Amino acid sequence: MADEEDYMSDKFLAGLQDVRPSLVHNRGKKRQIEIDTKKEDFKKRQREATATSGNIDNARLQQSLNTPLSAENKGFQLLAKMGYKAGSGLGKQPDARTEPVGITIKSGRGGLGRDAAVAELTLKRQELRRAHLLSKAGIESREEISTEAYRQRATHKAEERKLQYDIKRGQQTCESLDLKSGITEPDLEFFWPPKPKDEDETGSEEEDPEADETSKDEPFTPSEQLGLLTGYMRTAYSFCYWCGTHYEDAEDLSTNCPGPTRDDH
Structure with missing residues (x-):
């Protein structure tokens, strides 16, 4: 207690x-x-x-x-004695001011230069953010580039990543289909996944130099590679990469498959 x-x-x-x-x-x-x-x-x-x-x-x-001075106002009477007329400018210059200078009462407790400092800070933050985005996209910060150009570049890079992903999966599928059919070598080198370095070194002595020259003379873009790869699987095996379906024959493929490209699906 x-x-x-x-x-x-x-x-x-x-x-x-x-x-x-x-x-x-x-x-x-x-x-x-x-x-x-x-x-x-x-x-x-x-x-x-x-x-x-x-x-x-x-x-x-x-x-x-905004309220004009009345004729009874002492200041207006003094100006009138000096030749001033209502609606005219003060002074003989043609561009003399006809409206009073605007005044805004400062109610905050910040310094007189705070508004300008905040505006400058906002501008600098926008510039730094823009430079960071350009650097992230692989573009030099000093290079002048519009917002639309940046968006196009970012879209292009995203499409390239998507193409590389589809090519990799398509190569694995094509290799599996070829091996099931007893094919030991791809018709085109990029139809199958790249071989490990050890296999490339052991098989380098048996490779045909003319074949290497032919492959170097026929460079294909990722989009072209994917088109050739998916087209080969459609023709050889009635397989649509985009559907992920192995059709019975060419007639079944043409009837039930929307088309040979991604956009068709």
């Missing part, structure tokens, strides 16, 4: 964050609580007034500037 806290003690009442003065019997603490409460209320009203006064004063100022 000795360790239990007395809920009627001053120690417990002092630890409360929100204490009503009517619950405190000590006059000194009651007075202090009332003072702290009034201070908090005053600060709250001050913050609310600061947030709204700037907009109100600015709107009132703009309204006053």
Whole structure:
């Protein structure tokens, strides 16, 4: 029982964050609580007034500037004595100002150059982000390139990756179909997956040099390689790479397959 806290003690009442003065019997603490409460209320009203006064004063100022001076205004009367007429410019120059200089009341607590600094910071962040994207895409940051050109380049790289993936899978499928048919060598070198380096070195002495020259004289783009590969499997085995289906014959293939390309599917 000795360790239990007395809920009627001053120690417990002092630890409360929100204490009503009517619950405190000590006059000194009651007075202090009332003072702290009034201070908090005053600060709250001050913050609310600061947030709204700037907009109100600015709107009132703009309204006053948009209202022309009346003929009874002392300043207008002085200008009229010097030859000023309503609607004309101040001065003899043809491009003399006819409208007052705009004024905006600064309600924030930031420095006078903060807006310019924020704008400059935003611009620098955009430049750094653009340079990062260009570097990620393999383009020099100093090279001038439009957004559309960057998108086209990114799309082209994505299509190249997709082509390489389809070629790799097509090579594996073609090799499997050829081996099942008793074919030990591909009709074109890229019809099968590349051989490991050890196999290339052991078989280099038996390779026909004329065949190497022929393969070098016939370079194919990835798109052309994929077209030749899928076309060979369609003709030789009635197999459509895009459908993933082995049809019964050429007639079944032409009837039930949408077409020979990815776009057809």
